[in-house]
Amino acid sequence: MTDALEDHRGTVSIGGRPITNLRFADDIDGLAENECKLATLVEQLDKASSNLDMEVSAEKTKIMTNSKEPSKKEIKVNGQILETVTKYKYLGSIISEEGSKPEILSRIAQTTAALTKLKPIWNNKNIAISSKIRLLRSLVLSIFLYACELWTLTADT
Structure with a gap:
């Protein structure tokens, strides 16, 4: 270089x-x-x-x-x-001429998929709510918030 x-x-x-x-x-x-x-x-x-x-x-x-x-x-x-x-994935984030909208939509889809995979845990009455919240924060929220510092938010996103 x-x-x-x-x-x-x-x-x-x-x-x-x-x-x-x-x-x-x-x-x-x-x-x-x-x-x-x-x-x-x-x-x-x-x-x-x-x-x-x-x-x-x-x-x-x-x-x-x-x-x-x-x-x-x-x-x-x-x-x-x-x-x-017009867009590409760099270090796991979508870079686009549209700004952050494609990346945010992708993060929402990935987060929804993670929530769906954990459905048996959410429905299990034997798991404490505090454990479920810790799982939500560590497994699900981290997926959604990955690289959010780079997002450019506009009125339509």
Whole structure:
């Protein structure tokens, strides 16, 4: 990443510090102010990876912009054009041009599924209500609230 980011300048600033990428294990989000700079960043990352006998997966790599205009530039890895998407899952959360709505709906569905799977416990009269509440807080609420700090709430969500 150091080699790939050598000449790249971040466009997002948090606390006055420019952010060029987000990384967790082998997941990387590259940030650029326009398609040309993003194409250069992807090219540099691909080159730096190949210098270390590593390969960027063109099938798993996606492009997402926050521009209202459709993508004009074809960005390639290993000769393959990268797919442009309107949403994707990153570290278990849905990132979307629609904002947080798809992520919140997904969390509601996952929470409902968890509640349904625990129905025998909820209906069991031999289990104390305090135990049921602890299960609800630890197993169910954690599913719903995962990454909620990142949600952008609007009037319709």
